[in-house]
Amino acid sequence: MTKLRFHIRFPEEKIPEPVIYQIGHEYQVVTSIRRADVRETTGWMDVEFSGETEEIERAIAGMRNKGVLVDPIELNVVE
Amino acid sequence: MAKMKALICRECGKEYPTEALHVCELCFGPLEVKYNYEEIKEAMSRASVEAGPKSLWRYKELLPIEGGPTIGLHAGMTPLVHAKNLGSFLGLDELYIKNDCVNQPTLSFKDRVVAVALTRARELGYETAACASTGNLANSVAAHAAQAGMQCYVFIPGDLEAAKVLGNLIYRPKVVEIEGNYDDVNRLCSEIAGERRWAFVNVNIRPYYAEGSKTLAFEVVEQLGWRAPDQVVVPMASGSLLTKIWKGLNEFKKIGFLKDVSTKVNGAQAEGCSPIATAFKDGRDFFKPVKPSTIAKSLAIGNPADGYYALKTVAESGGAMEAVTDDEIIEGIKLLAQTEGIFAETAGGVTIGTLLKLVKQGVIKKHDVTVAYITGNGLKTQEAVVDSVGRPYRIPPSLVKFEQMFGQQGAA
Numbered sequence: 001m002t003k004l005r006f007h008i009r010f011p012e013e014k015i016p017e018p019v020i021y022q023i024g025h026e027y028q029v030v031t032s033i034r035r036a037d038v039r040e041t042t043g044w045m046d047v048e049f050s051g052e053t054e055e056i057e058r059a060i061a062g063m064r065n066k067g068v069l070v071d072p073i074e075l076n077v078v079e
Numbered sequence: 080m081a082k083m084k085a086l087i088c089r090e091c092g093k094e095y096p097t098e099a100l101h102v103c104e105l106c107f108g109p110l111e112v113k114y115n116y117e118e119i120k121e122a123m124s125r126a127s128v129e130a131g132p133k134s135l136w137r138y139k140e141l142l143p144i145e146g147g148p149t150i151g152l153h154a155g156m157t158p159l160v161h162a163k164n165l166g167s168f169l170g171l172d173e174l175y176i177k178n179d180c181v182n183q184p185t186l187s188f189k190d191r192v193v194a195v196a197l198t199r200a201r202e203l204g205y206e207t208a209a210c211a212s213t214g215n216l217a218n219s220v221a222a223h224a225a226q227a228g229m230q231c232y233v234f235i236p237g238d239l240e241a242a243k244v245l246g247n248l249i250y251r252p253k254v255v256e257i258e259g260n261y262d263d264v265n266r267l268c269s270e271i272a273g274e275r276r277w278a279f280v281n282v283n284i285r286p287y288y289a290e291g292s293k294t295l296a297f298e299v300v301e302q303l304g305w306r307a308p309d310q311v312v313v314p315m316a317s318g319s320l321l322t323k324i325w326k327g328l329n330e331f332k333k334i335g336f337l338k339d340v341s342t343k344v345n346g347a348q349a350e351g352c353s354p355i356a357t358a359f360k361d362g363r364d365f366f367k368p369v370k371p372s373t374i375a376k377s378l379a380i381g382n383p384a385d386g387y388y389a390l391k392t393v394a395e396s397g398g399a400m401e402a403v404t405d406d407e408i409i410e411g412i413k414l415l416a417q418t419e420g421i422f423a424e425t426a427g428g429v430t431i432g433t434l435l436k437l438v439k440q441g442v443i444k445k446h447d448v449t450v451a452y453i454t455g456n457g458l459k460t461q462e463a464v465v466d467s468v469g470r471p472y473r474i475p476p477s478l479v480k481f482e483q484m485f486g487q488q489g490a491a
Contacts, residue, residue, distance in 0.1 A: 004270070004273075005102065005107055009368065034105070034106050034107045035090065035106050035107060035108065037365070042365065042367070044365075046106070046107040046108075048107075069368060070266075071262070071265065071266070071368075071382055072265060072266055072269030072270075073102055073107050073269075074101070074102070074269055074282055074285070074384055075317075075382045075383065075384040076265060076317065076380045076381065076382045076383060076384060077211050077265055077268050077269050077272065077279075077281060077282050078211040078212060078213060078234075078236070078261070078264060078265050078268060079210070079211070079212050079213075079215075079216045079281055079316065079317065079380065
């Protein structure tokens with residue numbers, strides 16, 4: 001079991017979509033939301049994904065395909 | 080009692096021991112160092128600072144180490160230049176350049192943060208230093224690790240320019256090129272940092288690393304004769320530097336070195352990567368990540384970790400933000416070189432370009448004591464100006480030809 005932490009950002013057109021719900025259904029990944037700020041035009045969440053590493057990787061790829069931005073919890077670590 | 084009290088979450092306030100932690104386990108907010116200022120106030124005076132080493136370690140009581148400094152002993156105490164020529168050009172009476180072009184050993188302000196990070200890392204028992212970087216940070220970590228006899232891993236994107244790769248290889252770290260786009264590189268580095276017991280300076284050591292930037296505030300106050308400037312102009316990449324300069328100024332107030340702090344903190348970005356400045360100008364308290372496209376590569380962080388806190392800091396201090404084009408960056412580099420003899424890297428061009436704009440807008444005024452932070456050396460980014468500085472005069476080895484070109488008095 002792996003636990004990885006991410007900062008997820010939703011573009012405006014994705015705000016109405018139940019992205020986190022969909023991820024839980026489409027992949028064997030448990031999501032724990034720790035902080036979030038979702039507004040009419042933008043939104044972000046700090047989340048932890050638990051599951052097998054490969055399944056988390058698939059979930060991240062799935063979110064990116066939906067147009068959701070997924071970054072490490074540290075945001076940019078390449079300076 | 081220890082001068083470091085704890086690590087504290089900047090969001091929820093939960094406290095942690097002063098170990099290699101950087102994210103709050105509860106809310107995932109970033110951690111920073113909390114100090115015992117009463118203790119520090121007792122241990123530190125202006126006289127004790129003035130009698131200290133000619134380096135950033137003269138402020139060691141306000142830095143996050145438990146013992147004495149062991150790595151990066153020569154970083155800091157760079158010149159604060161009274162820029163009379165540039166000031167005259169801009170109509171400013173008291174303009175100063177904080178010149179970290181000559182910081183030691185790798186000629187950028189990163190030597191400050193890395194000196195602090197690796198001294199702390201060694202206290203915590205780490206034998207390997209690491210970072211993910213495209214430039215100045217990698218140079219500094221590799222150089223300090225070499226001097227300290229630490230193992231070193233430097234992670235870089237696979238498409239980095241040859242000169243920048245060489246600048247790391249010379250110190251003989253293990254340089255790992257990662258294939259894939261920037262986001263892939265970024266995420267892998269974060270995961271490696273989580274897996275290995277390494278001092279990843281800007282990830283698990285970040286709360287300590289970032290504190291090194293405060294010394295840019297401490298030194299300026301001391302070099303100005305123990306007074307805070309009215310205005311500072313600070314380049315922004317992650318935004319951390321700007322927030323720590325503000326923290327440093329306010330710490331000097333807390334320990335009684337300054338009566339008051341009314342400094343306006345102004346942020347500078349390149350238009351090709353200006354998520355923080357754009358948010359400020361739009362009046363937003365959040366930024367939107369961008370894909371960087373600018374010659375100011377040392378500031379090209381599209382999703383800045385401290386962007387939110389930089390916005391808060393500038394608002395709190397009553398400062399402003401501006402962004403400049405690549406052409407304005409080049410003009411800024413040339414202007415600084417041709418008025419003050421200081422050759423800055425592209426980030427310096429961003430600072431000077433922004434300073435120009437803020438003066439034109441009336442944000443910075445004639446009598447304001449103003450400090451512009453120049454954070455890296457121009458020899459590192461020569462490609463940015465190579466096509467805009469002209470060519471040498473060329474003559475045959477003949478005095479006649481020389482005098483034909485320059486006249487008897489040597490004027491062209």
